[in-house]
Structure formats: C-alpha cells, structure tokens
Amino acid sequence: MSEYLLEMKGISKSFPGVKALQDVDYQLKAGEIHALLGENGAGKSTLIKVLGGIYHPEKGSIFIDGKEAAITDVNAARDNGISIIHQELVLVPRMTVAENIFLGREPKGTFGVDKYKMTKDAQKMLDNFNVGIKADMEIADLTIAKQQMVEIVKAISFNCRILVMDEPTSSIADKEVNALFSIMRDLTKRGVGIIYISHKMSEIFEVCDRVTVLRDGMYIDTCNVPETTRDQLVSLMVGRELDQYYVRDYEASDEVVMRCTHISDGKKLHSRVKDVSFELHRGEILGFSGLVGAGRSETMQCIFGLTKGSKGEIELEGRKVEIRSAMDAMRYGIAMVPEDRKLEGLYHTQSVRFNSTIEVLDQFISHLYVNTAREAEITQEYIDKMHTKTPSQEQMVTNLSGGNQQKVMIGRWMATAPKVLILDEPTRGVDVGAKAEIYEIMNELTKQGISIIMISSELPEIINMSDRVYVMYEGRITGCINREDISQESIMHLATLETTGGNDHD
Ligand SMILES: Nc1ncnc2c1ncn2[C@@H]1O[C@H](COP(=O)(O)OP(=O)(O)OP(=O)(O)O)[C@@H](O)[C@H]1O
Ligand SMILES: [Mg+2]
Numbered sequence: 001m002s003e004y005l006l007e008m009k010g011i012s013k014s015f016p017g018v019k020a021l022q023d024v025d026y027q028l029k030a031g032e033i034h035a036l037l038g039e040n041g042a043g044k045s046t047l048i049k050v051l052g053g054i055y056h057p058e059k060g061s062i063f064i065d066g067k068e069a070a071i072t073d074v075n076a077a078r079d080n081g082i083s084i085i086h087q088e089l090v091l092v093p094r095m096t097v098a099e100n101i102f103l104g105r106e107p108k109g110t111f112g113v114d115k116y117k118m119t120k121d122a123q124k125m126l127d128n129f130n131v132g133i134k135a136d137m138e139i140a141d142l143t144i145a146k147q148q149m150v151e152i153v154k155a156i157s158f159n160c161r162i163l164v165m166d167e168p169t170s171s172i173a174d175k176e177v178n179a180l181f182s183i184m185r186d187l188t189k190r191g192v193g194i195i196y197i198s199h200k201m202s203e204i205f206e207v208c209d210r211v212t213v214l215r216d217g218m219y220i221d222t223c224n225v226p227e228t229t230r231d232q233l234v235s236l237m238v239g240r241e242l243d244q245y246y247v248r249d250y251e252a253s254d255e256v257v258m259r260c261t262h263i264s265d266g267k268k269l270h271s272r273v274k275d276v277s278f279e280l281h282r283g284e285i286l287g288f289s290g291l292v293g294a295g296r297s298e299t300m301q302c303i304f305g306l307t308k309g310s311k312g313e314i315e316l317e318g319r320k321v322e323i324r325s326a327m328d329a330m331r332y333g334i335a336m337v338p339e340d341r342k343l344e345g346l347y348h349t350q351s352v353r354f355n356s357t358i359e360v361l362d363q364f365i366s367h368l369y370v371n372t373a374r375e376a377e378i379t380q381e382y383i384d385k386m387h388t389k390t391p392s393q394e395q396m397v398t399n400l401s402g403g404n405q406q407k408v409m410i411g412r413w414m415a416t417a418p419k420v421l422i423l424d425e426p427t428r429g430v431d432v433g434a435k436a437e438i439y440e441i442m443n444e445l446t447k448q449g450i451s452i453i454m455i456s457s458e459l460p461e462i463i464n465m466s467d468r469v470y471v472m473y474e475g476r477i478t479g480c481i482n483r484e485d486i487s488q489e490s491i492m493h494l495a496t497l498e499t500t501g502g503n504d505h506d
Contacts, residue, residue: 008026037197045087052086094138199429258279259314260314288453303323
C-alpha cells in the first residue's frame with residue numbers, strides 16, 4: 001500500500017501564452033483535508049481539472065493507491081472515485097434539484113425514471129444540510145448560495161474516495177459552512193481524502209490538515225496547518241511580505257449624494273426588500289452587512305433599475321430621479337458590479353479588452369471611428385492597477401481564472417468614473433494580494449469624490465473598510481452604525497434582530 005491515496009507527479013499544462021502548471025507535485029492521504037492555496041491564476045483549478053479528466057496534461061502522471069491511473073476523461077475520473085465541485089456552477093438551470101443531483105444515474109422504475117424515488121432520495125440528502133431546499137424546485141429559482149449547496153450535496157452523493165472542492169463556500173452562509181465542515185469531517189473518518197480550495201484563510205485553519213501552495217503554476221511548498229501561520233502562508237503565496245490588508249485612509253464628507261427612501265421590491269409574496277431607506281455621503285464607503293439572504297443585493301437591484309415594479313424614491317445630488325432600467329441608472333452616474341459575475345456581467349467569449357471598456361466605449365467613438373489606442377490604454381491601465389493575470393488584452397475572459405475575471409469586471413466599472421459605485425461582494429474569490437489592491441483602488445476612488453456602496457459578507461472587510469454600515473435583516477434595515485461603533489458585536493446584533501412584520505421566511 002502506498003502512503004498516499006492520490007499522488008500527482010510532475011504535472012505540466014500550458015494554454016496558448018500561459019504555462020498554467022509546471023512540474024507540479026501534489027499528494028493526498030486518505031482521511032485528510034488538504035488545502036490547495038495560491039493567488040488568482042496560480043493554477044489551482046487547472047490542477048483539479050487535470051485530476052478530473054477535463055484537461056490533458058502535456059507531462060506528468062497520476063497515481064491512486066500507488067498505481068498509475070489513466071484519467072482520460074470525466075468518466076474515468078469518476079470510476080477512480082474522484083468527485084469534484086467546480087468553481088463555476090455547472091447545474092442545469094431548467095431542471096429540478098433532484099434531476100440535477102441524479103443527472104445521468106436516475107433511479108429507474110417500471111416506467112422509466114422513478115421520479116418519486118429520485119425526489120425522495122434527493123430530499124433526504126438535502127435535509128442533512130438543513131438549508132430548506134426542496135428537491136422538486138427548479139435550479140433557476142434558487143439563490144446562488146443555494147445552488148452552491150446543491151452542487152455540494154451532489155458531489156458528496158457519489159460515494160467518492162477523493163472529493164475536490166474548488167471554492168465551495170464562496171457564496172454560502174456561515175450556518176451552511178458549518179454544516180459543510182461537519183460533513184467533511186465525517187467523510188474523512190470514512191477515509192475519504194478531500195482537496196480543499198479556498199481564498200478564505202480562516203477556513204484553512206479551521207478545517208484543513210495540510211496545505212500545498214502554488215505560485216505562478218509552480219509547486220512552492222507543503223506545510224502542516226497546525227505548524228504554520230497565516231503570514232507564512234501569505235508570503236509563500238505572493239512571494240513577498242504583505243502586512244496591511246485593509247486600510248481605510250480617507251475621511252468622507254457629510255454631504256448627501258444619494259438618498260433612497262421607502263425602497264421596496266413591490267412584491268406581495270416573498271418580498272425581499274421592505275421599506276428600505278438610507279443616505280449615502282460623498283466620498284464614502286458605505287457598508288451593507290447582514291446574513292446571506294437579508295435582501296442586500298435585492299435592494300441594490302431595485303435601486304439600479306433591475307427589479308420590475310419596485311417602489312420608492314431616489315434622490316441624487318438633491319434631485320429626484322426615476323430609474324426604470326440599468327440604462328437609466330448608468331445615465332445618472334450609478335454603476336454596479338453584481339454579485340454573480342458569471343450570469344450578470346461578463347461577456348465570456350469576448351476579450352479582456354472588450355470586457356474592460358464596454359461601458360466606456362462611447363468615449364472612444366468619435367466621428368464613427370473607435371479610438372483603439374485609447375481603448376487599449378484604458379484596458380492596460382486597469383490590467384496594471386489590478387495586476388490582472390492575462391497573457392494579453394485579446395485573451396477571452398472565459399479563459400481567465402475566476403479571480404481574474406472578477407478583476408476585469410471591477411476594473412470595467414471603475415473606468416466609467418461613476419458618482420455612485422455599487423460593489424456586491426467585491427472581493428469574493430479574490431486572493432489576498434488582489435484584495436489589498438481592490439481596497440487601495442476603493443480608497444483612491446473615494447478621494448476623487450466617488451461614493452461606494454459595498455455589500456459584503458466578510459465582516460473584517462466591512463469593519464475595516466466602511467465609513468458607516470447599514471445592517472439588514474429579512475428585507476429591512478435594522479440599523480446604521482457609525483465608524484467609531486463598528487464592531488463584530490454591533491453588526492451581528494443588528495443582523496439577527498427581529499423587526500415587526502418581518503416574518504416572511506425564505
Ligand atoms: N482554458 C484556458 N485557456 C487559456 N488559459 C487558461 C485556461 N484555463 C486557465 N487558464 C490560465 O491558466 C492560469 C491558471 O488558471 P487557474 O484557473 O488554474 O487559476 P486558479 O489558481 O484556479 O485561480 P483563481 O483563484 O482565480 O480561481 C491562469 O493564468 C489562467 O488564465
Ligand atoms: Mg480557480
């Protein structure tokens with residue numbers, strides 16, 4: 001018997017212009033949770049896709065229980081006991097939760113697929129997580145967090161020996177994360193080896209036994225988690241010391257730029273936004289905190305003109321404005337980086353340059369010709385500012401790593417120089433170095449008088465970067481906290497505060 005359940009040896013994989021993996025080794029023991037850590041674009045997902053039979057490496061071999069395994073395709077991976085939760089969701093939107101979980105292995109009855117059994121079995125698995133997902137719901141009707149839970153339930157349902165999780169918790173709530181961790185621990189007791197990818201350092205320390213660090217497609221080191229520190233891991237990842245992650249270094253004015261009053265989504269049933277009122281000051285970073293599902297994103301969608309039938313008043317610089325569409329919002333100088341960059345924002349089969357400048361394109365078009373030099377200049381400015389990892393401006397966005405896609409998206413909206421910039425989970429899936437860069441850019445924008453609304457589920461980010469914080473609970477604002485009073489306690493208190501009439505559970 002080999003000491004290792006899985007060994008990947010000397011794996012190399014290139015894409016045009018990119019050496020995604022160079023001679024990478026990785027070893028997984030049975031019963032361990034082994035983190036894979038690295039900056040955006042370091043090669044984590046690529047390594048996983050090699051293991052999953054999606055990419056074929058130019059070089060290298062894979063051993064399972066000490067025997068070389070030929071993982072030629074996705075089925076071969078599955079036959080070898082490998083199950084993967086990919087970073088991007090791959091569920092079929094117009095099918096039910098149960099159908100997605102059992103896709104390709106539906107239980108058969110006398111008359112074809114036994115839907116009853118399938119739904120019942122799926123429901124049982126879902127109930128283990130206690131997240132209130134119904135097996136007969138369509139995927140498209142679930143929030144992103146819930147879709148992610150379905151992915152997790154599905155992957156675990158394969159009775160695999162090697163479970164890979166590529167940023168499984170990027171959009172799920174703490175309660176669900178805890179359920180996930182306890183299920184992971186159960187699995188390891190049964191000898192399953194888990195490969196865990198996350199940019200959330202606290203998770204690595206909470207749940208992982210060992211950690212392997214990649215940088216620029218190369219193997220850097222493997223450490224035992226109890227014997228390492230956060231700072232050590234960060235410097236292995238970025239190859240330099242990073243001492244300050246969050247610094248808010250600007251004082252906002254008291255001048256009100258935007259005033260929103262009595263905003264609601266106008267829905268009678270399952271309303272997610274109920275009578276929300278708030279003020280935004282010039283040059284301010286206004287945090288929006290709350291539990292996942294509190295209605296923060298939905299509130300911003302109403303303001304940005306994305307919700308048909310939404311109600312309420314919006315005043316911009318003292319003038320009442322009617323925003324019926326995103327176009328209206330943009331015309332008034334409001335920009336929004338949405339939560340789910342996959343569905344809502346990026347043009348995946350277009351280049352980095354196209355995606356970077358699509359919102360400011362009209363600035364380059366004069367007398368019917370596009371100023372391509374200016375376009376390239378803006379694109380380069382944001383590639384440099386954000387340290388976006390791309391072989392060129394022509395690269396298709398779909399080929400960038402997850403975190404780098406996020407950077408393109410944020411850069412695009414920053415380039416429009418809006419009055420109000422709404423950022424929904426701006427650093428989700430972004431590595432520590434890039435986080436610091438995004439914070440720096442946010443500081444810089446506020447100095448130019450731009451006001452930022454930042455929705456974030458990461459408390460340290462809210463606490464350290466916000467000038468004031470509004471907290472929501474079940475569609476309502478439960479309070480506003482001024483800078484000097486912002487703390488984990490004050491936020492959590494408001495985030496779980498019951499308000500009258502807010503008994504509309506999701
Ligand atoms: N299909 C592809 N075509 C071209 N380049 C690709 C492709 N897939 C990945 N790359 C490139 O390979 C490198 C490694 O990407 P990978 O997705 O493995 O990074 P990652 O470590 O998972 O990053 P993140 O934390 O952002 O998810 C990146 O430079 C990326 O742009
Ligand atoms: Mg990745």
